[in-house]
Amino acid sequence: MDGGMAQVAPWLAMLGFGAFHGLNPGMGWLFALSLGLQQRSEKVIWLSLLPIAAGHALAIALAAVLVLLGLRFISLGQLQWLTAFALFLFGLYKLFNFYRHPRWVGMKVGMGDLFLWSFLMATAHGAGLMVMPALLRMAEQQGMAQDLDLDIVQHPGAHADHALAAGGALWLGVGVHTLAMVAVMGVTAWLVYRKFGLAILRSRWINFDLIWAIALMIAAAAAFLAAMGVV
Template identity: 40%
Template sequence: MNAWPQVWPQVWPQWVAWWPWLTIAALGLFHGLNPAMGWLFAVALGLHRGQRRVVLWSLVPIALGHAVAVALAVAVALWLGGVLPYAAFARVAGAVLLGWAIWHVVRGHRMRPRVGMRAGMLGLACWSFLMAGMHGAGLMLVPALMPICATPGATLLDPSGALGPAMIALGVHTVAMLAAVCAVALVVYDRVGVAFLRTGWVNLDWIWTAALGVCGVALLLR
């Protein structure tokens, strides 16, 4: 028991260094679990064509569409970080996240793009891109990217220096999202079936909306 206070100062810096990356990966896993992000469409397309490999191939455009939407949000964040002071950037990011959460509560569930369950690969990519953008998937990465991309002591983000870490973060997020989508899609296609969604699935949109709001408030109060 007495050894823990001596160990904690050594563990704490490691946690500080790793928490943004763990958060980025966790957000990717969360997005992958959400049926609205694409795995439900991949399963439907595989069932329609009666081929398991169609499920796997469908994951490619889903991941690409998601990655492009997140990359656009990250690019805008890097640009803003290069023209706004760090504290002001945090306030703007917090206000946007909180505003996005409020928009989801008020209007988000009414603004769904319509894509048929038998959409082709291009349709899946477009759906994934639109849903990632509407959910604010890229916006949610901003709080985790700030400590990764910021130079200690700097008042502004350096877009050139932050580009490398941001691209790695995008890759980590996309791989985690793709892994989750692949795992859920194959389990549903091979074992479970889609009927369980009627009674056995949590509304992830409400959890996501709450997370957006909490992160927005945290940035505004920091």
């Protein structure tokens, strides 16, 4: 992979995962659509997407925090291997249990309930774990891959600068991911509400639970390749 492509690859990954998460009905747009249909209001759909997006963003932000905290104690290579194994094990679990879902209390929910539900769903499905390889690559690009002890001795304050730059990049990555997810969620919910109706979910919709499990395994494979220095 050439230098220019290597620089934009993690950003494209965050954008692509955002679109993929937004298309998955299990991440929230189906919930928002159901509320809109119940209240016969398109406005309710759009308003419901806001706390859903915020809850999802919090789950992704926690993954970014784990990256920043992890790099304070172990090397980038070690964290890459740890992430790869965690993704593989979780992906393997989801592959054989993709039909299981966290339970919810019902459809009478407020904005706070939607926020909490979205955060729990994203966490339970490993949304943050899925994007961690891309977040690690962003941190690497900001100089966090250097040996910290040697870096601090030779360049006092450099680690703090690297951490600050990496933190800024990671938060921007979380924002890019969330915006892509909201855009796809909104378009998908609007198309089902206005054009296709719920019948499309029974007749033509695909098994996103299985696809999600496969995506976790693909992300694990990419994480292993990154840990080996292949990509």
